Amino acid sequence: MDESGEIRHSAVMKKNPYIIDNPGGNDFRLNRETLVDPEILVAERDRVFDQCWIYAGHESEVPKPGDFQTRDVGGRPVILTRDGDNNVRLFLNTCRHRGAKVCREREGNTKRFYCFYHGWSYRNDGALVAVPGDDAYPDTFDRSKLGLKDVPRFENYRGFWFASFNPDVEDLEPYLAGATEYIDLVVEQSADGNMEIVSGVQEYDIGANWKLLVENSFDDYHLHSTHSTWLEYMKDSGVNIKVPKGLLLPKKGIGRDLGNGHAVIDNYNFRGRPVATWISIYGEEAKPAVEAAKAELVERLGEERAERVANTNRNLFVFPNLMINDGSSVTVRAFWPEAADRMKVTAWALGPVGESAVMRKVRLDSFLTFYGPGGLATPDDVEALEQVQAGLTSTVKEVPWSVMTRGIAKDGEQLNSDELHLRTFWRRWNTMMTGEAAATETGDTAEAAEAAE
Amino acid sequence: MNREAVEDFFYHEAALLDAWDLDGWMDLLCDDARYLVPPNDVPDGDPDNTLFIIADDIDRIRGRVKRLKSRDAHAEFPRSRTRRLITNVRILAHDDAELTVTANFSVHRFRRGGKGGEYVGRYIYTLRIEGGAFRIAERRAILDAEELGGLSAVSFIL
Ligand code: FES
Ligand SMILES: [Fe+2]
Numbered sequence: 161m162d163e164s165g166e167i168r169h170s171a172v173m174k175k176n177p178y179i180i181d182n183p184g185g186n187d188f189r190l191n192r193e194t195l196v197d198p199e200i201l202v203a204e205r206d207r208v209f210d211q212c213w214i215y216a217g218h219e220s221e222v223p224k225p226g227d228f229q230t231r232d233v234g235g236r237p238v239i240l241t242r243d244g245d246n247n248v249r250l251f252l253n254t255c256r257h258r259g260a261k262v263c264r265e266r267e268g269n270t271k272r273f274y275c276f277y278h279g280w281s282y283r284n285d286g287a288l289v290a291v292p293g294d295d296a297y298p299d300t301f302d303r304s305k306l307g308l309k310d311v312p313r314f315e316n317y318r319g320f321w322f323a324s325f326n327p328d329v330e331d332l333e334p335y336l337a338g339a340t341e342y343i344d345l346v347v348e349q350s351a352d353g354n355m356e357i358v359s360g361v362q363e364y365d366i367g368a369n370w371k372l373l374v375e376n377s378f379d380d381y382h383l384h385s386t387h388s389t390w391l392e393y394m395k396d397s398g399v400n401i402k403v404p405k406g407l408l409l410p411k412k413g414i415g416r417d418l419g420n421g422h423a424v425i426d427n428y429n430f431r432g433r434p435v436a437t438w439i440s441i442y443g444e445e446a447k448p449a450v451e452a453a454k455a456e457l458v459e460r461l462g463e464e465r466a467e468r469v470a471n472t473n474r475n476l477f478v479f480p481n482l483m484i485n486d487g488s489s490v491t492v493r494a495f496w497p498e499a500a501d502r503m504k505v506t507a508w509a510l511g512p513v514g515e516s517a518v519m520r521k522v523r524l525d526s527f528l529t530f531y532g533p534g535g536l537a538t539p540d541d542v543e544a545l546e547q548v549q550a551g552l553t554s555t556v557k558e559v560p561w562s563v564m565t566r567g568i569a570k571d572g573e574q575l576n577s578d579e580l581h582l583r584t585f586w587r588r589w590n591t592m593m594t595g596e597a598a599a600t601e602t603g604d605t606a607e608a609a610e611a612a613e
Numbered sequence: 614m615n616r617e618a619v620e621d622f623f624y625h626e627a628a629l630l631d632a633w634d635l636d637g638w639m640d641l642l643c644d645d646a647r648y649l650v651p652p653n654d655v656p657d658g659d660p661d662n663t664l665f666i667i668a669d670d671i672d673r674i675r676g677r678v679k680r681l682k683s684r685d686a687h688a689e690f691p692r693s694r695t696r697r698l699i700t701n702v703r704i705l706a707h708d709d710a711e712l713t714v715t716a717n718f719s720v721h722r723f724r725r726g727g728k729g730g731e732y733v734g735r736y737i738y739t740l741r742i743e744g745g746a747f748r749i750a751e752r753r754a755i756l757d758a759e760e761l762g763g764l765s766a767v768s769f770i771l
Contacts (some may be wrong), residue, residue: 360654362666363654365761365765521664529673533765534766536680539765539766541689543766543768
């Protein structure tokens with residue numbers, strides 16, 4: 161940690177602990193300052209976001225050489241591109257001359273990135289190839305050292321590309337730890353293992369601390385109270401919304417700690433799924449396609465694995481800011497704090513490459529029933545988070561702690577509506593912020609989850 | 614059916630929506646109506662292969678309206694106040710049975726606690742003539758903003 165980091169560290173440490181974590185005493189409390197204090201956000205940028213792997217994009221977003229997308233990753237403007245040698249690259253979008261962004265379009269295809277300010281241009285592998293009037297530069301001017309800067313680390317797991325601004329970060333796959341098992345389940349929906357981001361991106365802000373969206377994105381406790389109108393809609397549409405009794409594997413949704421701060425809720429599917437279970441909302445015309453998709457899975461993966469891929473849902477959290485919700489559709493959702501009380505959210509739909517037109521339509525339709533800024537559920541989540549922020553910000557002195565103990569007294573597996581997975585996130589976050597070791601819970605074991613599978 | 618008649622229809626629809634007379638609004642729709650809000654980055658997209666913000670068939674429009682009438686549509690409780698300004702109405706195509714019409718909109722939204730915003734864009738409607746009156750077969754509300762950003766949600770009927 162550099163000097164300025166130390167100064168910030170001591171400034172932040174004067175306050176109360178971020179969490180009170182005593183599973184033996186059945187206590188877990190969250191200091192609400194962590195959702196409010198701008199100094200904590202400054203520290204998070206150094207100690208969390210700049211240390212981790214951050215989701216940058218999917219390989220399908222740049223399918224051909226020269227394709228590019230611009231966006232912000234880890235708070236930096238970047239260009240995601242596929243260079244002439246077919247390598248996926250992630251460049252910092254800043255000119256090596258005096259700093260301008262070299263690419264301002266959202267997406268496109270180009271051999272060169274041209275900085276309009278003084279006219280330097282770069283090949284799509286980053287090399288600086290043209291400098292107007294370069295005779296005015298001294299001998300020490302070395303073009304070969306002035307190419308577009310790659311992010312320090314850039315690796316992919318099954319087509320999901322992540323960047324890290326920490327050159328010494330562990331490799332992506334060990335970093336992902338138990339999350340790979342769940343990414344595999346997502347990708348195995350595709351006959352040839354290729355998934356793609358569907359056209360159309362949802363970009364919206366939420367007036368709330370980013371960590372509230374981590375919690376919300378896989379908090380099944382709020383389903384019945386926050387999303388009763390969505391449940392009502394499903395019921396009206398002829399979908400059985402009751403949790404069925406009987407031979408389900410696992411019988412109940414569970415929350416799992418996947419290591420390194422990653423966590424998941426793993427649910428048996430009972431409200432329809434484009435790859436497995438037809439429901440009336442999909443329409444009669446989609447029935448054969450849904451059944452064919454399921455048959456293909458069984459053929460390729462065998463009965464048991466097909467059942468696992470097709471008939472379980474997962475809300476997978478990859479620490480610190482990526483959610484993959486694989487249920488009625490597949491949502492890839494990344495978010496970034498603009499301020500302690502405001503975040504930018506980007507959400508995409510993911511689907512198998514080459515899936516039939518009717519299945520793609522069902523998938524997107526199914527997405528929109530629940531998700532996104534016009535869905536029948538997500539706007540209520542946005543409202544909930546903004547109400548949390550509005551409720552706790554100026555009351556933090558009088559009401560300093562939030563309670564997060566659901567399930568903590570259990571010995572065995574924890575339910576999707578418990579809060580183990582939320583505590584998993586907060587423990588990792590606290591460790592990264594303070595260096596303190598995290599407590600462990602007895603129910604917090606892979607064995608418990610495996611027993612349930 | 615001239616522009617003035619279309620304008621009258623739009624003003625009537627806007628008044629119903631601003632008054633939250635959602636049942637009255639439903640009466641303006643055909644039995645197979647669609648309501649679409651494309652994503653900001655693909656304003657001319659097709660909902661069959663592009664992820665929209667809203668792509669409702671009549672069943673989901675009915676479900677959306679039922680939801681919005683409930684106290685449990687939290688994003689719209691208490692309800693937003695809205696004020697719709699609709700201008701630049703143009704008939705793009707028409708025959709005896711159907712018209713394609715465009716208009717600009719600016720929808721101002723206000724919520725208790727200060728959150729609100731201006732939704733600016735253009736409509737493209739397909740209006741059908743049924744029994745001498747217009748009925749909405751499709752209404753597409755296309756936002757001009759590059760991203761939804763601080764508007765956060767399209768939780769009311771835009
Ligand atoms: S800043 Fe790019 S050429 Fe000068
Ligand atoms: Fe929710």
